[in-house]
Amino acid sequence: MNRDIRVCFIGDSFVQGVGDPEYRGWVGRVLQATRGTVTAFNLGIRRNTSADVLRRCWQEVGPRTLPDADNRLVISFGSNDTITEDDRTRVDPARSLENLAALLDESEHRAVAALVVGPPPVIDAGEGHLRRTLRLADEMGALCRARRVPFIATTQALADDPGWTGEALAGDGAHPGRAGYQRLADLVLAGPWHEWIGQPDR
Template identity: 70%
Template sequence: MNEDLRICFIGDSFVQGIGDPEYRGWVGRVLTATGPGITAFNLGIRRNTSADVLRRCWPEVEPRLRPDTDNRLVISFGSNDAVVENGDVRVGRARCLDNLATLLTESRERAIHPLVIGPPPVVDAGAEHLRRTAELADDMADLCDAREVPFVATTRQLADDPVWTREAAAGDGAHPGSGGYQRLAELILESRWHAWIARPTL
C-alpha cells in the first residue's frame, strides 16, 4: 500500500449512509476498521442509478486524486436501477451491467484500482424487487470475476439479516440504522477488503 492512499466511494444512498444516526454509514465503519493513512471521499447520492453514477464519476473523482498516489475507486449501485417507475425499471439489467463494465474499463485506463460492492436489498420494495436486485448482483459478480475485480456480495446476505431488515422496516423501509450499516461493513471487511487494500489488482 502506498503511503498516500486515496479512495473515492461512489454510488447511491447506501454509500452515503442515509438513515445512520451516527452519520458514518458502512463507509465510515470500514475506514475506521482499516486504520489511518487513508484519504477518503464519500460520493454517494440518494436515488442515484448506475447511469447517474457513470455520468458524474470522473468529473467528481479525478479532481480528488493525484497521479503520484495509490488511487482507488469503490463502486456500489443497483438497488435504484431495479426500482419500477412508470411501469418499467429505472435502468434495465443489461444497461446497468454495461455501465459497470464501462466504469471498470475507464478505471483501469486511468490506473485506478476498482472494487465493487453489490446492491443492498430494499426491504419495503417487495419480493420482485429483491429478485431483480439479486439477479443483477449475480451478473455483476460474474462481470467482476471476468475482469479480475473484487466483488462483495450483499443482497441476499442482508435480505436474511435480522438487524438490517428490522432497522430498515423501522425507518423509511430502505435504509437501516447504525446496526444495519455495521452488518454491511462486516460483510465487506470479512470479504475482499483487506486483501484489496494491501495489494489491489489492476
C-alpha cells in the same frame, strides 16, 4: 514512508449512509476498521442509478486523485436500477452491466484500482425487487470476476439479516440504522477489502 492511499466511494444513498444516526454508514465503519492512513471521499448521492454514477464519476473522482498517489475507487449501485417506475425498471439490467463495464474500463485506463460492492436490498420494495436485485448482483459479480475486479455480494445476506430488515422497516423502509450499516461493513471487511487496500486486518 506510508503510501498516499486515496479512496473514492461512489454510489447511491447506501454509500452515503442515509438513515444512520451516527452519520458513519458502512463506509465510515469500514474506514475505522482499516489500519494505516487512508484519504477517503464519500461520493454517494440518494436515488442515483448506475447511469447517474457513470455520468458524474470521473468529474468527481478525477480531481480527488493524484498522479503519484495510490488511487482507488469503490463502486456500489444497483438498488435504484431495479426499482420499478411506470411498470418498468429505472435502468434496464443490460444497461446496468454496460454502465459498470464502462466504469471498470475507465478505471483500468486511469490506473485506478476498483472494487465493487453489490447492491443492498430495499426491504419495502417487495419480493419482486429482491429477485431483480439478486439477479443483477449475480451478473455484476460475474462481470467483475471476468475482469479480475474484487466483488462483494451483499443482497441476500442483508435481506436475511434481522438488524438490517428491522431497522429499515422501522425507518423509511429502505435504509437501516447503526446495526444494519455495521452488518454491511462486516460483509465488506470479511471480503477482500484488507487484501485489496493493502493493509493488515489486525
